[in-house]
Amino acid sequence: MARLFEPLIGIACALAAWEIAARVAGNATLVPSPATVWNALVAMRGSELPRDIAASIVHLVVGYAAGAALGLVLALVAGSSKWFAAVIDPFAEFLRPISPIAWIPLAILMFGVGGGVPVFLIFYAALFPIFVGTLDGIRRVDPTLVNAGRALGASRATLALRVIFPATLPSIFAGARLSLGVAWMALVAGEIVGGDAGIGWRILWYQEFFQMDRVLAAILIVGALGLAADTLLQALQRRVLRWLPASEGTR
Amino acid sequence: MNPIVELKHVGKVYVSARDGEAIEALANIDFTIRRGEFLTVVGPSGCGKSTLLSLIAGFNAPTSGDVLFQGHPITAPGPERGVMFQDYALFPWRTVAGNIEFGPQARGVDAAHTRERVRKLIEMVGLRGFEHRYPHELSGGMRQRCALARMLANDPTMWLMDEPLAAVDLQTRIILQDELLRMWGDGIGTAGDRPTVVFVTHGIDEAVLLADRVLVLGRRPGRIKEVVDVALPRPRTALRNGPEVARLTAQVWELIHDEAVQAINEEAPL
């Protein structure tokens, strides 16, 4: 019971600070109070919010799945062919410092303002950490395990699928957790700057009409969704990697 | 004599990744392993006994000479030469049952036969009730037995074992030695019926107890010092603490002693 107490105090403090700031500002547009934001949330829930959230989720899922899939495939090929790895490693190193954000104008050029921009950004954001993480994992697979598989009569395909892939899963998940954070930021930025749907885009929409209480509500939703996505991934990781000894963190 | 593995003038040179130096792990190995025999390999640190095993397993190729299995050169690992590794090398993401069924699955044996075989093996190694545990939940002795069952699932002609009992405590080791002998068919039938075992170990008494012949290797470079015949009657369990085993153990130790001391003194810090 005490364990629940302290976080509640922290949240209460934060809410109190917020309320004080709102009172001090005295202007509901400048600093919406917690109460007005709550009302805005309720109003939004009945109208656009579900649609916006759905649109954002679609953007995220499509982009992330595509980026992760490509990252996995490329890493697998690079893992088994030293020549391919020699070619693609420098390209990956070259592109890695260019954050997805930098691609926004070009993405707008390529896809026009719309869903394509955030999806492309997320695809790009997911691709590199997953590629690098998976390739790193593949390279670090214990060769004894591979030898054990060979001595048990596994073909190359079986080795890849039933030995190397499971052994790489922890690294894949590490890359996935990392890329989810970046992808989420790319989603919001993409929707704000170049999108036409989704919760990020909706923030701008509300701002156009100076509905700052809704703006703040939407901002909080963005945070909540981001947290939910990471929590889900963490839960998935714990389930898939339940064979890891407790010390090897699934944190 | 019925040869199953022939090593003809085998040499193995490694290039050290750290400083590019060439290390001669094995040199001038001429030896024939007889079908159905229990061969143990002993020697001081650095004598290349694990390297020898990996050549027979097919994980490495010799730098010079030939390694033949049933008359043909060994080019790759295969299910007929089953391997037990020093640290078990169990697949951590598979349960006990999952590990044991890996071999038959990989070779395409149908599900019904596989299930049956797995069940029998689990029974045989005494892991009933633990089929669905993951390796990290098992004790050392249990992992050992799981690794053994996994190897046996393919019914291999040869058992290649690299210090399989090194990581368990003494009591467990004695029990496992007896189980191993039993499963091999100690004292039952003729040599033709049994798998051929190549058992690498640090424990000289263990080597003498289990083996038909003990291959004693020397170090720097790894070469055959001597082949000691162990002409003791089988089954061997009863002889464990007897005088014959002790005498042979002392004899083998005599052969290794000086080089073992050398090895300790030269041991580089990890």
Add this chain to the structure above:
Amino acid sequence: MSGSEVGRGARVLLPLAVALVLCAVWEVAVRMTHSHGLLPSPTGVVESGAILTSSGVIVEAMSGSLKRVLIGFAIGGALGIPTGLAIGTVPALDRAFRPVLDGLRSIAPIAWIPMAILWLGVRGDAALFVVAYAAVFPFIVNASLAARLVDRRLIAAARALGAGPWTVVRTVLLPGSIPMLFTGARIALAFAWASIIAAELAIGIKIAGQGRSVAGIGQLMVETLYVRRDVDALVFYMLVIGAVSFLIDAGLRRLQRWMLPWSDR
């Protein structure tokens, strides 16, 4: 794994060769479809790059952005490090405020742009707010982790020797935390750099076409996209942004290795 090792010479030449081939194909494709100017091409990018560098446009925009990155980064550190250290040393604070901080951390910094614009105006401080917001959390996370990892016994020993709390902070806590703080700084700077671009892009979209002078590279990119429509320049800007990211991180890593040779993460 496939048999042969790839030689060191090949390791450099092969990707270079592939890159050259790709560039050549790309160039030819653009020319053949007469889309030079509509689509970016390698020669176009080089040309634009030369013009923009020599005319000082990009240097000016870049310095504007970098200035704000550094200020935001400093603010993030000034706020984040003490907060993180406090949370790391007092478990009660950690338990109380961790959920709130995790929640705030989950909000993508760019989402605050509309509020930031409202509070601080469009001129540049709004972007600064976003940058500072992005930079503060890596500092908090790493500082709290660092504080928690500092050996409790050292603190106890110091206090037993009569050190007051401030002295403990100065002589035990801070030095022990420095490696992790450095890592946090590297992450914070990377986040800050990405955020400034995003913020400037968002602000730029808002004021596009209003003829205001360009304050940073993000706004420059928006203007290039919508007003001047120079596609080659866009690609050039991307490459520059990437180069700056790389240099910043490489520079910090080198600094870390120089200042703290025993740590390298």
